[in-house]
Amino acid sequence: MADASYPEDLKYHPEHDWARIDGDVATFGITWFAQDALGEVVFFDAPDVGSTVTKDESYAEVESVKAVSDVIAPLSGEVVEVNPALEDSPESINESSYEDGWMIKVRLSDPSQVDALLDQAAYVASLD
Amino acid sequence: MSSTTDLRRTPLYERHLAAGARVVPFAGWEMPVQYAGVKEEHLAVRSGCGVFDVSHMGEIRTHGPQAAEFLQRILSNDVDRLVVGGAQYSVLCLEDGGVIDDLFTYRLADDVYLTVTNASNHVKDLAWFGRWAQDYDVTVEDAFDEFAMLAVQGPDARRIASQVLGHELPLRFQTGGAIWNDADVLVAGTGYTGEDGVELLVPPAAAPALWDALLEAGAVPIGLGARDTLRMEACFHLYGNDLSEDRDPIGAGLGWACKESTGFVGSEAVAKARKDGSPHGEKLVPFRFTDKGIPRGGNTVVDGGTVTSGTFSPSLGVGIGMAYVPVERSDLGTPLQIDVRGRVRPAEVATKPLYQRPS
Numbered sequence: 001m002a003d004a005s006y007p008e009d010l011k012y013h014p015e016h017d018w019a020r021i022d023g024d025v026a027t028f029g030i031t032w033f034a035q036d037a038l039g040e041v042v043f044f045d046a047p048d049v050g051s052t053v054t055k056d057e058s059y060a061e062v063e064s065v066k067a068v069s070d071v072i073a074p075l076s077g078e079v080v081e082v083n084p085a086l087e088d089s090p091e092s093i094n095e096s097s098y099e100d101g102w103m104i105k106v107r108l109s110d111p112s113q114v115d116a117l118l119d120q121a122a123y124v125a126s127l128d
Numbered sequence: 129m130s131s132t133t134d135l136r137r138t139p140l141y142e143r144h145l146a147a148g149a150r151v152v153p154f155a156g157w158e159m160p161v162q163y164a165g166v167k168e169e170h171l172a173v174r175s176g177c178g179v180f181d182v183s184h185m186g187e188i189r190t191h192g193p194q195a196a197e198f199l200q201r202i203l204s205n206d207v208d209r210l211v212v213g214g215a216q217y218s219v220l221c222l223e224d225g226g227v228i229d230d231l232f233t234y235r236l237a238d239d240v241y242l243t244v245t246n247a248s249n250h251v252k253d254l255a256w257f258g259r260w261a262q263d264y265d266v267t268v269e270d271a272f273d274e275f276a277m278l279a280v281q282g283p284d285a286r287r288i289a290s291q292v293l294g295h296e297l298p299l300r301f302q303t304g305g306a307i308w309n310d311a312d313v314l315v316a317g318t319g320y321t322g323e324d325g326v327e328l329l330v331p332p333a334a335a336p337a338l339w340d341a342l343l344e345a346g347a348v349p350i351g352l353g354a355r356d357t358l359r360m361e362a363c364f365h366l367y368g369n370d371l372s373e374d375r376d377p378i379g380a381g382l383g384w385a386c387k388e389s390t391g392f393v394g395s396e397a398v399a400k401a402r403k404d405g406s407p408h409g410e411k412l413v414p415f416r417f418t419d420k421g422i423p424r425g426g427n428t429v430v431d432g433g434t435v436t437s438g439t440f441s442p443s444l445g446v447g448i449g450m451a452y453v454p455v456e457r458s459d460l461g462t463p464l465q466i467d468v469r470g471r472v473r474p475a476e477v478a479t480k481p482l483y484q485r486p487s
Contacts, residue, residue, distance in 0.1 A: 039162060040166060066161070
């Protein structure tokens with residue numbers, strides 16, 4: 001498993017989710033802290049493309065051998081893409097939580113919600 | 129974060145931290161749930177050798193002229209068939225057949241027996257032993273603090289354990305003794321993984337050095353997470369999940385460990401369940417998912433039944449578990465629909481054990 005890291009170019013939700021903002025589309029995933037707490041991910045239950053996700057609410061489930069966890073949406077919008085590689089390689093969520101382990105892409109319904117997310121420094125401070 | 133101040137620690141607690149364990153509260157103890165990761169540890173036991181700290185398990189020593197008669201009265205199996213140097217599995221039943229605990233008993237000498245209890249049931253078991261012992265010339269002792277317990281399991285477990293102990297090991301379901309580092313070691317050919325191996329009961333002070341020697345010889349530390357996935361693949365019951373005071377041993381598939389002719393406490397209820405079926409009409413079956421998803425204890429079976437244990441099987445790569453289902457839907461191959469948090473997943477009743485080690 002990779003060492004702890006929290007990229008500076010991402011926005012963070014206190015429930016240990018990240019968002020990479022690109023115009024009105026954002027990519028979601030879970031942070032290093034979240035995947036470490038969960039252990040080896042063996043199953044990612046993705047939402048359907050076209051469904052809507054709501055900020056602060058669960059949009060998917062991620063399961064390790066020992067537990068299941070809800071994945072919380074950091075922002076609201078419509079799912080435009082689901083990472084197809086996670087069906088066969090859910091372990092990417094552990095091994096590459098910010099790159100290969102991304103979960104979904106969402107067209108944001110209210111891009112101003114981004115302002116409420118934490119920056120890297122604030123998120124890292126919240127982990128102590 | 130819950131307070132950990134009143135949790136007990138085994139003599140290997142520092143070793144767990146040193147090995148990078150994630151330690152969690154379990155049945156009143158601070159125990160390692162994982163070191164390298166559940167999946168990796170699981171596969172290490174299936175392919176090599178793992179060592180588990182199971183010092184949270186309890187021990188009850190029963191001795192005296194009527195020890196055999198007494199144990200025959202409360203244990204479900206036929207204690208007359210337990211020879212010196214033997215190990216026998218049985219359940220402890222309430223009068224109504226409900227299961228108080230499932231346990232192994234070792235016969236150490238003619239009139240000395242040691243029974244291994246589940247951590248969360250030890251106090252209850254001890255009280256039950258004490259209650260029935262009054263009618264017999266027998267002494268029941270709480271031997272919890274006398275032993276640390278290490279399980280050494282896997283295809284390489286016997287080689288590694290005998291090399292470390294410098295001693296031949298007892299066969300499966302037998303026990304033997306060894307002296308290691310001036311300490312008495314009770315070696316039992318038992319385990320909870322579906323692999324060959326032994327369980328070692330040692331004085332707590334001797335446990336850390338024995339742990340070190342086993343790691344040095346190639347055993348890998350295994351946490352409770354993998355202990356649970358290993359036992360589920362082997363279809364071994366976990367008390368509190370698959371067994372309880374509300375379930376009888378027949379419905380749980382433990383009829384083989386019950387010999388009603390001995391007249392043990394609860395034998396009438398067990399005999400009735402064997403003849404007429406369990407009072408609740410359900411039977412514990414192993415199952416595997418035929419598609420995606422992971423079952424968990426507490427999930428419901430559509431049209432009746434409850435999952436009592438469930439996980440992702442690292443060996444098989446699918447969701448597996450055990451469920452109580454109506455007897456008429458308990459046959460091998462019967463399709464089941466399991467409600468996993470609102471999503472219905474297809475499964476089928478499978479063969480026991482779910483994982484068969486290559487012979």
